[in-house]
Amino acid sequence: MDYEMNSDTKGLTTGIIREAEVDQLNLRLDVLLNPDDEAAKILINYSAANPHLTGWTEDEENKLKRKVDFRLMPILCLIYGMHYYDKAMISQAALFGLQEDLGLNRGTRFSMASAIFYLGFMAGAYPAMFLAQKYPLERVAAAIVVLWGACVLTTPACVSYKGLYTQRFFLGFLEAGVSPMWMMICGSWYKKNEQALRIGIWYSTTGYVSIFSPLINYGLGHIEGSLSNWTYMYFFAGACTIVLGIATLFVLQPDPIRATFFCERERYILIARMRTNNSGIRNQTWKKDQVIELLCDLKFWLVFLMAAFGMVNNGAVSTFMPVVVSGWGYSSLTSLLLTMPAAAYAGTLIVLSTYCAMKFDHIRTWLIVAAQFMTTLSAILLWQLPRDAQGGLLFALYILPSTSATYAILMGLQIANTAGYTKRALASSGIYIGYCLGNFVGPLVFLDHEKPKYSTGFIITFVTAAATGVMGVIYRLICQHDNRKRDREGVHEGFDHAFEDPTDKVNKQFRYII
Template sequence: MTSPTPAPLPKYEDKSQDLHDLGGDEKGPEPNLLDASAVDAEKEFTVEENRALLKRIDWYLMPIMAMTYGIQYADKQSISNSTLFGIADDTHLHGQQTAWLSTIFYLSYLVFEGPMNYIMQKVRLGLMVLRTLIGGFESCISPGFLMIVASWYKREEHGMRSMIWMAQNGFFAIFTGVVTYGIGVATQNNGGIAAWRSINLFLGGMTSAWAIVLFFLLGTPDEVRWLSPEQKKQAAARIVSNQSGGGGQSEWKWSQVKEAFLDPQIYCYFLISFLADVPNGGYGIFGGIVTKSFGFTSLQVILLNMPGGAMGGSFNVLSGYLAGKYKNTRTYYMAFSMIAGTAGLLVAALLPQEHAYRWKKWGGLLCMSIYSTAVFMGWSMLPSNVAGRTKKSVASTMSFVGYCVGNIVGSQLYQAKDAPLYRPGLIASAICFGLTFVVIFILRFYYIYVNAKRDRQARELGLTVEEMERLGKINGENDLTDIQNPYFRYSY
């Protein structure tokens, strides 16, 4: 694979040259782009004013995004709990048909992923149909939220904010567990409608109701109604320092599409999403059955899943906080989550399937519960490190294609003949986590190499840090990519 060559630094005396001479070959629509003088707009506002605005943004966006991500996760994962309460028997599923309920979800996610991202840039059979619709509608949430974070927050704020809403996968597992346990007990004691039907009706109804709230409150700085015109200007000025362009719309640039497909970092993000989500695709639907095979009842499994949710969500938030506090440490937390995931799965898969080992095997799965940090932290790095509006959209799509394909492959690794432990699937998942660990450090070393090379060129030309930052901001707001912009520095 031949990677695009980063644009060389211009000579010191030529800093005022036309910005697109630095490597860009297409100009976006000027009304949507800030001119060079606008890069100093943030200086018009005091530190106190910026702090107050950030607080207002956080109080509006974080609860909304966290609630949305948690609800969609709970709705999506209802299939896992449903397998514990007889959905396969009631709907006459057999063999690999249960696995296909997960596969069809991610197939529809994959099909809708590209069109949804393009739109954001520009402006049984019954069970199968429902899972397809859920996957299609969900396909815009994760990439859309990453674009929202990039359009509201500075680069150093991306990690913590992204991890807050992504962590709801874990925290809502607790909420879902409580609901599922209550429904399961009520059905067991009183009969009536099947527990798996009640679970899906409740979670699906909650998702539909929340969508109405979301419609009126979420958007980019230009779109929301809860900021004044002056605050919208301030919000736009805040993110100029990202050097990756704003969150607004722009024309589609095919040169940036080509660059994305030649950029090594994009393939690293694709591989991280693919490899780390192979385990998710299988364990996400069969995890309850695996845990039950250790010697627990269905209701006990519901309760035992809650600590894993708490542990996963807490580690996501903690890693986001530490990443914001200590520069260039995100890949370390990603790698650690893969070590824990690999070890945990091997413990669950390889220890004897005997009653005396059930708590040790459950402990392995508990350690594995922090694996999502690698995927989520990787997603939060993408808008920080990919500049150019079209390129960013393509990179996001490629990453989520990896996510979908990984989940599709993972769901088929858990074969009916291997039930209920699914040992081959667990071992294959552990191998994928190990490979993800390797890719994470390849990405880290690539960023270190490119940053060092650009720093060396800047020193040779006598550019100050302030000059590089200003020129980088101008290039970013004129829609130059991270490769075209020689003043861009990667974070890792």
């Protein structure tokens, strides 16, 4: 009697596992069982109880993937969209009196108010991931979302730029865990070739939310009341965030091991198919040797630097875009409306690029190079075009968020090319710290005395974007070298150690995607 075991991970063979082979697989898992790995225990218990039902069809697997998508993606998208909405609202509040009320219209105070948020991000990323590994991730996520919603609600209490600096720092500290936790969730539910698109879907909300947020905030900014116009934006956002945080506790399912909406067989299939990732699913043991290995891993530092360099221009996108446009002489409403195409472009490019990463082999690093080329082109145009060439300037401004596609692909690369649960958790936080570093520097290079041209800002954007593209090529070459070296050593790609929690460096059967 034959049983199919499908694998749609690129480079693997889709075939049939016969009963004898299933028995050998079960024996191998039993011998190699890591007592700390919850996934391996579930596989062995199911295989022992159902020795003739250890295979599955491709239709079964596809139906389960759709079920996971339906349950998981909406909550990930809603929270990540609110995450971006809350942090980027300062750029729209600035058009409705925030700068004047809090004294941000002097020197570099407004730039610092944006940048200091990312100092909080850098401080909060690793503590959040440490808590997420030690405790149920959905509880950690829910607590973080509720607390950051409360932090947003405190913004109207700020009476000076110093108070806003403090609020922005703690808002960044609280929001820091969302992106790395979402990466870990995708790594626990999806195969390598499936991860990029799912990460791209929730990350694309940074663009799509920016289509609607200007209209929402324009309406809120015109409320006539006893408080300043901009304060109503923060009351609305904070309340929505708290409601989402409470929902997170009941809706978010962090991994198939503890998910509540699957039967025993479905859980088995979802876990067994993840063997092809060679990275396990969940392990609560903190391993110092994996920390040391990560810090010595050149590929990790390349991804970190690409995230940092690539995100420098995000300071212009998330903070200065409405301000830059209004500096060309447009009204507040027109400035907000003119930024909407850039948001649509960013969201769509993220989805398309991550879809291509899923659909086609070996193109992820080339997609990074292409996105950075568009960013360098945008920076050159914004730097060199005369200020009265507003058609060309708007085109350049609209393609400036191309670097968002780079970061979406980098998140997928980082989670797919890192094995070992502790190492992967830290790598997820590490890329986010690089992201924060770039976002911190970004607003500071747009000097107030250079407006509306901001020559220094766009020159630095050009240099960092070009450097990111070069590093993408270097990363590709290193991964190719490591894969070929393992092939020459006679160790073929396999999944014998998938649930033993080895790192990608230790497990010679591991292969890097490019």
